[in-house]
Amino acid sequence: DAGITQSPRHKVTETGTPVTLRCHQTENHRYMYWYRQDPGHGLRLIHYSYGVKDTDKGEVSDGYSVSRSKTEDFLLTLESATSSQTSVYFCATTTGGTLPNGYTFGSGTRLTVV
Amino acid sequence: SQELEQSPQSLIVQEGKNLTINCTSSKTLYGLYWYKQKYGEGLIFLMMLQKGGEEKSHEKITAKLDEKKQQSSLHITASQPSHAGIYLCGADGTGTASKLTFGTGTRLQVTL
Numbered sequence: 413d414a415g416i417t418q419s420p421r422h423k424v425t426e427t428g429t430p431v432t433l434r435c436h437q438t439e440n441h442r443y444m445y446w447y448r449q450d451p452g453h454g455l456r457l458i459h460y461s462y463g464v465k466d467t468d469k470g471e472v473s474d475g476y477s478v479s480r481s482k483t484e485d486f487l488l489t490l491e492s493a494t495s496s497q498t499s500v501y502f503c504a505t506t507t508g509g510t511l512p513n514g515y516t517f518g519s520g521t522r523l524t525v526v
Numbered sequence: 527s528q529e530l531e532q533s534p535q536s537l538i539v540q541e542g543k544n545l546t547i548n549c550t551s552s553k554t555l556y557g558l559y560w561y562k563q564k565y566g567e568g569l570i571f572l573m574m575l576q577k578g579g580e581e582k583s584h585e586k587i588t589a590k591l592d593e594k595k596q597q598s599s600l601h602i603t604a605s606q607p608s609h610a611g612i613y614l615c616g617a618d619g620t621g622t623a624s625k626l627t628f629g630t631g632t633r634l635q636v637t638l
Contacts, residue, residue: 452630453630454628454631455628456628460624460625470625504569506624514559514571514616515571515616520567
């Protein structure tokens with residue numbers, strides 16, 4: 413979706429290094445989310461944000477931190493990457509409320525930790 | 527927390543055949559969202575169901591939500607290769623759609 417850009421699209425990093433993934437939206441949506449997708453687990457929520465500087469943990473937040481200093485940007489940081497964090501990461505946004513169109517998703521970032 | 531089970535996990539159908547994917551929730555749903563994902567891409571919204579007994583259709587895809595609002599089905603009529611991908615259901619368990627829980631997905635292959 414042109415309204416959400418994730419960067420980088422692919423990354424290979426070494427165990428123990430910090431990694432930051434970026435999500436940029438032009439939708440002016442209030443809510444932003446980071447999910448990871450793994451075989452057999454579907455999408456699992458890592459962290460989400462309900463406004464600038466307002467964030468909360470999801471179900472798999474250990475080892476991850478987030479920041480949102482502007483409405484349009486939501487950063488996900490792996491403080492010290494581990495092989496278990498090899499995954500595809502998706503950013504999503506919504507305006508909130510029971511919307512007929514649900515979330516808008518980015519194209520994903522494929523992260524490999526070696 | 528909300529748990530969603532999808533079945534089957536994977537499905538191979540011949541082009542032209544009909545198929546059904548199910549999504550079952552452990553709790554009553556405020557909203558149920560269906561998404562489709564092609565390999566290496568993000569999720570594309572298909573449709574959203576909110577009321578018990580509701581049914582929506584888009585082209586050859588029909589989704590239903592049962593009266594108790596704990597189970598949804600996605601039915602594809604006369605499948606085509608373009609229908610191939612991963613189908614995921616997402617549930618709103620709070621009524622605010624502020625945090626969706628997703629099922630594990632159903633991988634659909636359509637053979638010629």
